[in-house]
Amino acid sequence: MDKIKVAIIGVGNCAKSLIEGIHFYSQNPQETVGLIHPTVGGYSISDIEIVEAFDVDERKVGKLLHEAVTMEPNRTMIISEISPSKIIVKRGPTLDSIIDENRKYFIHESNKPSVDVAATLKQSGAEVVLNYLPTGSDEAAFAYAQAALDAGCSFINCMPTKLGRDEKWIAKFSQKGLVLLGDDIKSQLGATIVNRSILELFKRRGFRVTQSDQTNFGGNADHHNLHYRPDAKEECKETSLGSVLSKEDVKPNARMIYTEKNYDHKRASLFVMGEMFGKVPASVQVILDDEDSPNSGGIVVDAIRAVKVLIDKNVVDRAAEISASIMKAPYKQMSEEDSYGVFSEITN
Ligand SMILES: NC(=O)c1ccc[n+]([C@@H]2O[C@H](COP(=O)([O-])OP(=O)(O)OC[C@H]3O[C@@H](n4cnc5c(N)ncnc54)[C@H](O)[C@@H]3O)[C@@H](O)[C@H]2O)c1
Structure with missing residues (x-):
């Protein structure tokens, strides 16, 4: 080739x-x-x-x-x-x-x-x-x-x-x-695709999503920049997550937090909550640890x-x-x- x-x-x-x-x-x-x-x-x-x-x-x-x-x-x-x-x-x-x-x-x-x-x-x-x-x-x-x-x-x-x-x-x-x-x-297994997959599962299983919070903790140069300029990144993440939801669902949240260390390790904390059969609540919490780059x-x-x-x-x-x-x-x-x-x- x-x-x-x-x-x-x-x-x-x-x-x-x-x-x-x-x-x-x-x-x-x-x-x-x-x-x-x-x-x-x-x-x-x-x-x-x-x-x-x-x-x-x-x-x-x-x-x-x-x-x-x-x-x-x-x-x-x-x-x-x-x-x-x-x-x-x-x-x-x-x-x-x-x-x-x-x-x-x-x-x-x-x-x-x-x-x-x-x-x-x-x-x-x-x-x-x-x-x-x-x-x-x-x-x-x-x-x-x-x-x-x-x-x-x-x-x-x-x-x-x-x-x-x-x-x-x-x-x-x-x-x-x-x-x-x-x-x-x-990313290959980043916060967005994991969060999106959970939301897709909630929807496939008939839930109404009542809360979707994603917090990204990172310490590299990208995260330092994102600490001061988060808007475009948060918008991309929230658009991607929102696209698998419908009008009745909550608007998803994504936040970027700089951890004051220069390393590439990243931790994302995800919380998704919704209503299942009979409007009874259920939730999922995930911690994703990865090397960002x-x-x-x-x-x-x-x-x-x-x-x-x-x-x-x-x-x-x-x-x-x-x-x-x-x-x-x-x-x-x-x-x-x-x-x-x-x-x-x-x-x-
Ligand atoms: N998993 C990920 O790391 C991931 C996922 C999605 C998107 N991104 C995006 O990819 C971009 C790069 O991420 P990164 O971790 O490599 O960031 P980084 O800060 O490590 O690298 C950015 C590089 O660009 C250089 N640079 C700055 N201004 C420049 C200019 N005008 N011309 C040429 N070079 C310039 C910097 O000196 C630096 O070497 C970021 O916008 C990030 O949000 C990263």
């Missing part, structure tokens, strides 16, 4: 886990544990090649990619020791991506000028651009999405800025035969390969259906079961 050439925006924890995971499965081609789809449209994980990367932190800009991923504040559970890379992390435009509260420790802004992102993407041969910017960086996300378009690249929006659910942006990409997937990647990697490897399949099969107009299975806030919400079926139908 052809290699799928990928550029990364934001060499943070998610990028680190993704790169280490691609290396792990490439070195162990028989290993299928941890993969929802060992192959997607015939593509294996080893067919994914990272060809370019952008950041704004002086500890990462100008470094080789295998060194940059190890720099603070990145701190995830190591999946594998990656091979030396020849890719030098380029300085991207900052725009609205750094909040003052993150400057002390989480981002040390580089004083180098930004490169021309579209020209750099073109030169790298990238086909797919992965957006891992901090949540709330709308201006920066739009600028990178436009640069991807100008360079003829598809775009996967792993954060909540409205791109994959905006008809204007969807049209801009599909008119050029490119794919836009978004918004906000749904590998949890997104398991889905991003599917997203990258799905983009390639949509282009190979010349069905870029079906991008929104792929987003329904892998994004918290896609253009069109579907049930977990339906979206899984559609993903398999399109990519097989």
